Amino acid sequence: MKEEERILCLDHYEHGIVINALNTLRNGLIGERRSTDAVDDLLLKAIDAPYNKGKYRRQHASR
Template sequence: MRNQKYYIANDEYERRIIINSLNNLRNRLIADGRYSDAIDEILVKFFKASIKKIKRKAD
């Protein structure tokens, strides 16, 4: 069975909010002495994700 890929469309503002939120969660986990491996993997995937411009239809 193949892994299904998901795509998320975000603008730059939403991208910054996601990165800041994940980083804050990572910092809290480190401060509590817990593992942050899962958050680290998500952050790396998010940074490596390609940015594509999408044409929008005029309403």
């Protein structure tokens, strides 16, 4: 079965929030002496995520 990919478009501020939240979660897990492997992988993916080169348009749902 093919794994589905998701595209998440974030501006600079939102990207920072995601990085900060993942790092806070990681620090909490370290404090609890629990495995951080999954969070580490996701944190690295978020940090190394490429910039949008116009392939995907940002869409907002009305709130």
